[in-house]
Amino acid sequence: MSNIFAFAETRGGELRRAALEAVTAARQTADQIGGEVRVLIAGAPGIAVHAAKLAAHGADMVLVVEHEAFTHYNPEALAATLAAGLANNYRAAFFSASAQGKDLAPRVAAKLKVALASDVTEFAFSGDAVVAKHPGYTGKIVQTLTLKATPAIISLRPGAVLPKESPKAGTVQNIPSAGDPSASRVVVTDTVVGGGAKLDLGEAPVIISGGRGLKEAANFALVEDLAAAFGNAAVGATRAVTDEGWRPHSDQIGQTGRLVSPDLYVACGISGAIQHLAGMRTSKTIVAINKDKEAPIFKIADYGIVGDVLEILPVLTAAVKAAKQGA
Amino acid sequence: MKIAVCIKRVPDMDVRFKIGATGTSVDEAGLKFDISDFDGYAVEAALQIKEKANAGEVVVISLGADNVQETLRKAMSMGADRAVQLKHDAPVFDSFAIATALAAEISTGGYDLVMFGRMSIDTANQATGTMVAELLGLPIITAISKLDFDGGKVKARRELEGSYELIECPLPAIVTIDEGIARPRYPSLKGIMAAKKKPLETKPAQIGEQSYTLDKMELPAERAAGRIVGEGKDAVPELVRLLKEEAKVL
Numbered sequence: 066m067s068n069i070f071a072f073a074e075t076r077g078g079e080l081r082r083a084a085l086e087a088v089t090a091a092r093q094t095a096d097q098i099g100g101e102v103r104v105l106i107a108g109a110p111g112i113a114v115h116a117a118k119l120a121a122h123g124a125d126m127v128l129v130v131e132h133e134a135f136t137h138y139n140p141e142a143l144a145a146t147l148a149a150g151l152a153n154n155y156r157a158a159f160f161s162a163s164a165q166g167k168d169l170a171p172r173v174a175a176k177l178k179v180a181l182a183s184d185v186t187e188f189a190f191s192g193d194a195v196v197a198k199h200p201g202y203t204g205k206i207v208q209t210l211t212l213k214a215t216p217a218i219i220s221l222r223p224g225a226v227l228p229k230e231s232p233k234a235g236t237v238q239n240i241p242s243a244g245d246p247s248a249s250r251v252v253v254t255d256t257v258v259g260g261g262a263k264l265d266l267g268e269a270p271v272i273i274s275g276g277r278g279l280k281e282a283a284n285f286a287l288v289e290d291l292a293a294a295f296g297n298a299a300v301g302a303t304r305a306v307t308d309e310g311w312r313p314h315s316d317q318i319g320q321t322g323r324l325v326s327p328d329l330y331v332a333c334g335i336s337g338a339i340q341h342l343a344g345m346r347t348s349k350t351i352v353a354i355n356k357d358k359e360a361p362i363f364k365i366a367d368y369g370i371v372g373d374v375l376e377i378l379p380v381l382t383a384a385v386k387a388a389k390q391g392a
Numbered sequence: 393m394k395i396a397v398c399i400k401r402v403p404d405m406d407v408r409f410k411i412g413a414t415g416t417s418v419d420e421a422g423l424k425f426d427i428s429d430f431d432g433y434a435v436e437a438a439l440q441i442k443e444k445a446n447a448g449e450v451v452v453i454s455l456g457a458d459n460v461q462e463t464l465r466k467a468m469s470m471g472a473d474r475a476v477q478l479k480h481d482a483p484v485f486d487s488f489a490i491a492t493a494l495a496a497e498i499s500t501g502g503y504d505l506v507m508f509g510r511m512s513i514d515t516a517n518q519a520t521g522t523m524v525a526e527l528l529g530l531p532i533i534t535a536i537s538k539l540d541f542d543g544g545k546v547k548a549r550r551e552l553e554g555s556y557e558l559i560e561c562p563l564p565a566i567v568t569i570d571e572g573i574a575r576p577r578y579p580s581l582k583g584i585m586a587a588k589k590k591p592l593e594t595k596p597a598q599i600g601e602q603s604y605t606l607d608k609m610e611l612p613a614e615r616a617a618g619r620i621v622g623e624g625k626d627a628v629p630e631l632v633r634l635l636k637e638e639a640k641v642l
């Protein structure tokens with residue numbers, strides 16, 4: 066029986082939510098079509114501590130690759146190690162369509178000469194095929210693909226599968242890297258974490274996003290405050306805002322920025338241009354605050370408030386704080 | 393430096409698309425086409441490298457039917473020196489099949505640097521450049537927002553979720569371009585005139601085997617119409633109630 070594979074993404078030695086999403090997807094698949102879930106995690110010596118969490122989310126076996134040269138993301142050595150392992154009887158391999166996963170998954174698919182479905186929002190296994198949905202055309206068209214070769218390589222849009230616990234043995238097996246990981250041509254010399262220890266956009270269940278309607282960089286404090294009141298929120302922005310330099314480019318959501326699917330997306334002073342919607346229209350619940358009741362963002366928002374965002378945000382922050390305390 | 397840039401012809405996205413009769417294509421009637429967004433950034437970045445060095449060559453390559461010649465001319469009107477069309481009339485969606493044909497062409501060019509967009513704005517696979525690199529055994533740095541050269545090395549920056557990486561690799565290499573590097577220039581009239589005389593070579597594309605099939609294209613389900621909860625800060629309590637009781641996100 067074929068097994069199901071998941072790649073456990075880490076950064077700076079920390080396990081990322083992307084890893085748990087991939088493992089959960091693999092577990093659900095194995096429960097449906099059979100096989101064991103095998104998960105690979107790579108990092109500097111000590112990375113094996115995360116095996117327990119991977120087991121809790123459904124890993125039957127955790128393959129651990131420990132080497133100093135995996136301290137930073139090491140795409141060439143990782144891709145070679147994954148391709149060597151995946152050549153042995155796997156039905157499917159799940160990655161996250163995160164920055165790292167989007168770099169890694171096509172490398173592995175090309176090495177194995179098998180099909181890749183990128184940025185998948187839904188998938189189903191039937192017979193010898195995998196059917197995957199993949200949004201394109203800035204989210205305006207959904208493409209349905211059938212992959213027949215094995216393993217099918219699937220990168221999942223962050224948020225498409227929510228991490229779920231389903232404890233399994235998670236037997237740890239140490240394996241060597243394919244080739245010498247210190248000899249990779251592509252070398253990450255530094256990973257710089259921007260803006261403290263805040264949650265990032267790919268991982269946060271709630272995103273509070275600000276647009277030009279906030280008027281100036283300093284007013285993003287209001288957005289930060291609301292995010293802090295939620296406690297599980299990250300801050301996003303439109304291109305108008307990143308162009309102005311009010312927020313870093315890495316905060317940009319949209320066609321040329323991040324693609325996100327949080328449980329809750331709060332758009333503050335955002336008009337709702339299609340390029341912005343391309344990055345967030347799959348959010349589960351959308352709230353919009355805009356002073357213009359004709360703004361296109363209201364067409365896709367579940368709940369809207371018409372009014373001045375600078376006046377509404379502090380009141381909303383206080384109300385969310387009170388609701389959290391009451392909960 | 394000899395640079396190749398792979399560019400794709402894509403429809404303008406600022407429209408309401410219609411699905412074609414086959415169910416697996418977009419109805420192209422009335423659509424405008426241009427260079428895919430990130431590929432435009434790549435062309436601009438390549439031109440800036442050449443201008444800074446005051447030497448080198450920028451070659452643009454596009455795979456597709458004869459209408460890609462217009463796309464290639466546009467890149468030449470921006471300043472690219474010459475163009476190659478890999479002719480293939482039927483649409484191809486699979487990045488690996490496209491990568492096979494692009495790799496075959498690139499392998500004969502003796503390029504120091506090959507540039508791609510981070511992803512095509514239509515099929516959005518974000519894979520073609522990486523697959524070409526794997527096929528050619530070249531190092532690749534993907535989705536870069538900054539690019540420098542230092543002693544035969546590429547030095548780049550990639551944006552991550554909430555942070556960034558500094559990455560380097562030796563030349564020759566492949567890079568895929570994210571936003572942030574360069575905004576494409578508009579072709580000047582002089583550039584448009586000059587482009588008409590620049591060489592555009594057409595060759596048959598050696599498309600690889602397709603690794604998957606595209607079964608269906610459809611418009612996403614419309615979101616149910618939302619509602620305006622109210623006006624001004626007085627609407628906040630009702631919004632919070634809805635987030636708690638209806639959406640259950642609080």
Ligand SMILES: Cc1cc2nc3c(=O)[nH]c(=O)nc-3n(C[C@H](O)[C@H](O)[C@H](O)COP(=O)(O)OP(=O)(O)OC[C@H]3O[C@@H](n4cnc5c(N)ncnc54)[C@H](O)[C@@H]3O)c2cc1C
Pocket residue numbers: 275276277278279302303304305306317318319320321322323333334335336337338339340341344354355356357360372373374375429
């Ligand atoms: C090739 C290309 C790629 C692009 N990629 C992206 C992308 O990835 N992401 C992205 O976001 N954009 C992208 N854009 C830009 C996009 O087209 C829009 O210009 C941008 O999203 C607008 O940002 P905004 O909503 O903040 O600003 P605006 O469109 O200026 O909207 C500001 C809104 O704030 C409201 N407002 C003003 N004052 C107040 C107030 N006091 N209280 C409440 N509301 C107020 C206004 O009514 C207005 O609706 C791209 C554009 C192009 C051409």
Ligand SMILES: Nc1ncnc2c1ncn2[C@@H]1O[C@H](COP(=O)(O)O)[C@@H](O)[C@H]1O
Pocket residue numbers: 398399400401428430431453454455456487490507508509510511512513515516517518519520521
């Ligand atoms: N038909 C094509 N012709 C030339 N370049 C292409 C073609 N398709 C894709 N590319 C290149 O590959 C990049 C990534 O495409 P994709 O993998 O489809 O997201 C694009 O930004 C282009 O640089």
